[in-house]
Amino acid sequence: MISATRLDAAxxxxxxxxxxxxxxxxxxxxxxxxWNATSADAAALRVGPVVIAxxxxxxxxxxxxxxHxxxxTEEVDYAKHTMxxxxxxxxxxxxxxxEGIAYRSTPVSGRLVLAGADARALALAAARLARESIRGQLLRDGWAVLHASAVVREGDSATVLTFGDKGAGKxxxxxxxxxxGWQLLANDRVLVRPAGARDVQVLPWPSAAALGLGLLHSLGWDVRAREYLRAGAGFHPTQHESVTEALLAGDHTPLWDGKGKERKVQVCPDQFPxxxxxxxxxxGRAAALLFPQVDADAAPGVVDAVRALGEADFMSGATEDRYPDVFGLAQGVDGGGRDSVRTEVALRLAALPHHAVRLNHDIPAGAALLGKVADTATRPGASPLRETSHPYKDR
Structure with missing residues (x-):
């Protein structure tokens, strides 16, 4: 029997x-x-973009x-697997x-077929490519992808975007x-599009969130996570076994792989609520920008120096190394959006309030500081940062 799930985003x-x-x-x-995901009638939905797994x-x-x-042929690294x-x-x-999966993509029709022997592996691969199909359509429709986390004020569309390099505290x-008091929109990247005369519309980019064991403990979530595992449930299947073992043992010491990268808890979107x-x-609608930095030896506070957005704050085909568009789903549009869209988004975001903040490992103090800064920055009439140069002037 064939089953179907329909995904809609904008x-x-x-x-x-x-x-x-x-x-x-x-x-x-x-x-x-x-995103709007619903069970669907498989017989009625074999037209348009489709992922068959x-x-x-x-x-x-x-x-x-x-x-063969x-x-x-071309050898490509895709989702940490050789393809x-x-x-x-x-x-x-x-x-x-x-993975034990073979693929056939027909870019002109948006049809992508996957075949393999393992249902779980197919489920993960099909979800990745369904998301890439949505991304390709949105890029062609004038959206871009920002490397940022985002929250929305509850009962409002005002969105705070947070930028920074890895480890900065996004x-x-x-x-x-x-x-x-805010709602989570995204933990690492968002889809954005100019809307109206000055606004920037923001959509979530669904993905598992990687949370270090120390952060999970600091937030007070490790006990719930341990009880969740002991009840027989689990986090995202890509979570390393050593992380699961540490959670079960109540150990929040950071774990590292052989390449100096921290192994983290992989939280699925539905597990947050x-x-x-x-x-x-x-x-949501972009209302303010935050630029955090983490300094364990300093008190939380607002920092005077605030940077403008740069190239690294926008995703692109060059930086999308985990999921290169090998199947032609973007149909020639760069993986981060058209240059004209990114430039317009950068201009509009430059006119919004910018704040740099310093955080340490004091969670209550950091939350209090961020809440005050975010509320003030998104208040109607908040003063924007006056930038002296266009952040994309050298593109």
């Missing part, structure tokens, strides 16, 4: 179809809290054979032996505000 839509309900159920769960080992073998059948990509006429075909800032009582927002 003007974009895609249907996930599968011969296994767990594949479409995962898409329904993963995207439902942030079936447990069909024979189809996996057939596509894999075609990839003397065609020119071999080739062409079959106008179609793009690929095989990922580590996720921490968003979660502290979301735990104290259900497990940690963090409300989610489905959209």
């Amino acid at each position: 003007t974009a839509a895609v249907t996930v179809l599968s011969n296994r309900a767990e594949v479409t159920d995962w898409a329904l769960r993963y995207f439902g809290p942030w 079936d447990v069909e080992p024979a189809d996996y073998e057939e596509i894999t054979r075609l990839v 059948d003397g065609r020119p 071999l990509v080739a062409h079959d006429g106008e179609d793009i075909i690929a095989t990922s032996p580590e 996720t921490t800032t968003a979660l502290l505000l979301a735990s104290h 259900a497990l940690f009582e963090v409300p989610l927002a489905t959209g």
